[in-house]
Amino acid sequence: MGYNTYAEEGSLxxxxxxxxxxxxxAAADVKGVAGLSLRPLSDTKGIVRRKPGHRAIRMEMHDGEAVLDLFVNLYLGAHIPEVATELQMRVKDAVQTMTGISVSKVHVHVAGVVLTNEEPIVE
Known part of the structure; x- marks a missing residue:
C-alpha cells in the first residue's frame, strides 16, 4: 500500500x-529515544507476541491526511511527555516536508524502557 497523487503530468x-x-x-534524532520497537500484540491470555509485519511505524490515510502510529523505546529517566511532544513535532514536520503528505496526527506509543539512563556518546 502507499499514498497516491495524480496530475495531468502523471502520478506519484x-x-x-x-x-x-x-x-x-526523524524519531532517532530525538533526545531520550533509545530506538523503535515492533508493535506488540496481545493474545486472548494477555501474552505479548510479535509477528512479522507488525512494524514500529504504522500509517493510515483518513480524509487525505496521514495518521501515524510510532512505537518507541525510551531511555530510563527520559521525561515521557516532553519526548513524545518532540517526537510528534519532528516526525510530522519531516514527513510533510519530504513527501508533501499532510499529517494530521502522530500517536506515540512507549513500548519499552531501556534500563540505562545514559545515551551512547557519539564522537
Whole structure:
C-alpha cells in the first residue's frame, strides 16, 4: 500500500516503507529515544507476541491526511511527555516536508524502557 497523487503530468506513489523510514530517521534524532520497537500484540491470555509485519511505524490515510502510529523505546529517566511532544513535532514536520503528505496526527506509543539512563556518546 502507499499514498497516491495524480496530475495531468502523471502520478506519484509513495510507499509506506518510505514514509516509515522518514519517520524513523526523524524519531532517532530525538533526545531520550533509545530506538523503535515492533508493535506488540496481545493474545486472548494477555501474552505479548510479535509477528512479522507488525512494524514500529504504522500509517493510515483518513480524509487525505496521514495518521501515524510510532512505537518507541525510551531511555530510563527520559521525561515521557516532553519526548513524545518532540517526537510528534519532528516526525510530522519531516514527513510533510519530504513527501508533501499532510499529517494530521502522530500517536506515540512507549513500548519499552531501556534500563540505562545514559545515551551512547557519539564522537
Amino acid at each position: 506513489k509513495i510507499s509506506e516503507d518510505v514514509i516509515a523510514t522518514i519517520a524513523g530517521t
